[in-house]
Amino acid sequence: MINALTILIGLNCLLLMLVVLIQNPKGGGVDSTFGGQGATQMFGAARSTDFIEKLTWGLAISLFALCIITAILVNGGGTAVDAGLPPLQSQ
DSSP states (O other): OHHHHHHHHHHHHHHHHHHHHHBOTTSOSBOGGGSHHHHHHHHOHHHHHHHHHHHHHHHHHHHHHHHHHHHHHHHTTOOTTTTTOOOOOOO
């Protein structure tokens, strides 16, 4: 289960990097290097920008959720003593 979540996190990171690189730095739409003219003609300039922005937010939120779920599953919802760490010693 942890391995599957780790693979999903990696794929999510790669997709998020690609989506961020496709965006125009000035917020003007899809970069022409990645077929900007075709995407602009297909969706329209405003719709392609909205789609890329929504996709970026969706991937970022899913990355956050996957990381939280993985951290909970790895720790098992227990304390540091349950995780095999030595307890704190008082002096």
